[in-house]
Amino acid sequence: MRSAFLPGPASVVSLTASFGKKPGIFCCLLLISCFSFGQIDNSQPYPPEKIVGAGLKVSIPDSTLPPHLTLSKDQIKKRQFLIGVINIVGYGGSLIILNNTWYKNYPHTSFHTFNDSKEWLQVDKFGHAWTAYNAGRASAAMWQWAGLKEEKSALIGGVSGAVYLTVIEFLDAHSSQWGWSWSDIGANIFGSGFFISQELLWKQQRIQYKFSFHHKNYGEPVLNRRADDLFGKVWYERMLKDYNAQTYWLSANLKSFFHQSSFPAWLNVSFGYGADGMFGGFDNKWVVGNPGFPIDRTNIPRKRQFYISPDVDFTKIRTNKKWLHTVFFCLNAFKCPAPTLMIDSKGKLKGYAMYF
DSSP: OOSOOOOOOHHHHTTHHHHOHHHHHHHHHHHHHHTSOSOOOOSSOOOOEEEETTTEEEEOOOTTSOHHHHSOHHHHHHHHHHHHHHHHHHHHHHHHHHHHHTGGGSOBOSSOBOOOTTGGGGHHHHHHHHHHHHHHHHHHHHHHHTTOOHHHHHHHHHHHHHHHHHHHHHHHHTBTTOOBOHHHHHHHHHHHHHHHHHHHHHSSOSEEEEEEEOOOOOSSHHHHHHHHHHHOSSHHHHHHHOTTSEEEEEEEEHHHHOTTSOOOTTEEEEEEEEEEOOSSSSSSEEEETTTTEEEEOTTSOOEEEEEEEEEEOGGGSOOSOHHHHHHHHHHTTBOOOEEEEEEETTOOEEEEEEEO
């Protein structure tokens, strides 16, 4: 996940100058999600009328109706103008800031590719897909708030996230430090497509794409120093860079698939992917000091890890408070801590009383 980065107000985007491009992806995504103005719940049928007296129907206001059915043309026009400005300023401004604070520090080259598909056991690619998915989810919520129909807002939101990440890939392709990565592009397309396809098929996200992280101590001084050099020392840098401590989840809502069941509406089951034992992108060899002392820790196995755990779909928790809708919308990008089973690629099975 070398170069993915999401737009946001300049004050937040500028943080990437100190954190690097990778961390900026998550900081700005969370901020964009908070601009979603509340999530519209399309999982329940609309009840626009009420039976009173001897079968008389009267219309009543209903907060579950989507904005395009409740807003006036003038309100829709104003909201769409506002969201358009936010997108233009956010996307355009962040690209300018990113170029000035990052790419200009490295020599420019002609367009070239770089094959990083085998780096970090593909955990970074899961991060690209997670970013594209949640960027589309947040952008679509903004456009739906602005009065676009669900299908149109899903297409615009989902595609805009993938297009933005593709523009950044072009910047990579003209930088000597990186290059155009087809695996990054594939991950971005998957994340956006995963969001769009569910909206078009079900008009809701029955399977959420989520993220979790735990701080990791590597046990040996030499490994902890290597982790500090690679992933940073403070918690937020570790959260955003330490691929050994990240887990990406597909979290399926049971009630959405089994409508007649007695499952609680908020109950999900999640399947996660992560990895461990990685102290370099491709292998566990590095050099320290000057003129350079080589360290070879290929004795540490690089392992894929697979998880299963219960989860919560926060958007299925009913509330009349708009600010809670927004909070729940943001929380749904992250896996809820819960008991978890893990099996790794070496066949080791492990249980956790609580895992995040």
